[in-house]
Amino acid sequence: MSLETPRLYVALLVVLGISAAFAWFHGATTEAATANWSSRITPLVWRPDAEIRPLNLSYEVSWSQWLRAGSLQIAFDPKPGAQGGLVEARARARSLGPVRVFWPYESSTRAEISRRTLQPSRFEHVKTESGERQTYRATYRNGSMSVESVLRSGDGRDVERETRTHEFGQIRDVLSTLLFLQQIDLSQRRTVTLLVQPLDRLYLVSFRVAGQESRRVFEKTWKTIKLAVEIRRVSDDLELASYTKMRSATLWLSDDHRIPVEIQADLQVGFVSMRLRRLG
Secondary structure (H helix, E strand, O other): OOOOOOOOHHHHHHOOOOOOOOOOOOOOOEEOOOHHHHOOOOOEEOOOOOOOOEEEEEEEEEEEEEEEEEOOOOEEEEEOOHHHHHEEEEEEEEEEEHHHHHOEEEEEEEEEEEOOOOOEEEEEEEEEEEEEEEEEEEEOOOOEEEEEEEEEEOOOOOOOEEEEEOOOOOOEEHHHHHHHHEEEOHHOOOOEEEEEOOOOOOOEEEEEEEEEEEEEEEEEEEEEEEEEEEEEEOOOOOOOOEEEOEEEEEEEEEOOOOEEEEEEEOOOOOEEEEEEEEEE
């Protein structure tokens, strides 16, 4: 067994927070990093009408533009408390239909995020894929992130454990990344760059404002902000690496509350999209 993150919705995992199969992380070409790449990370500047609201989002995932492949539910629940309180964020994903026949997959994700800084304090991701169960638990404190991964075989006999520690104070999980994009003032900048930890590896993800457009998603037409997405992998020696398994990715946020209404990713294995089915 391998502790590598598996295949399909890799771009979606980095951009929006759903794990998957069909494209492996080690398809990257390493390039020398600039000494100050961390200076590209965007600080939090709240938009004037920023508000963290309770949200329940349901998405439908399709592959190659026609085959329904899975579903994803995301919830944000702000809680009062010390130092401004926190946001409890949760996500559940599963494969569906014909895809589930050859790729039975389910996952659950939860995170605790500071309402004041939008930085995560805890993150947990549990997935079951073809009988194997893998768990990631991350903690963030004192300017570093530590994540333990455990891979257990279907019969429960074989167990692999690995712990990684990253000495950066600006690491975000995928759910706090979504919250950051909802609250930041995009009128003052054309590109947002974040250091994202989908599971146990680091990625430098840039969201470039590509304009505004009307986007029809199922039965509703949304006014949206279009973001072009670029992903760079951060290697163990802190160099940046190109991510060759993804040709391009685009994210559309609603113009009012910055809710992700659609994402498209052109991968080497095919075209993957995720569209908002229900908002509650």
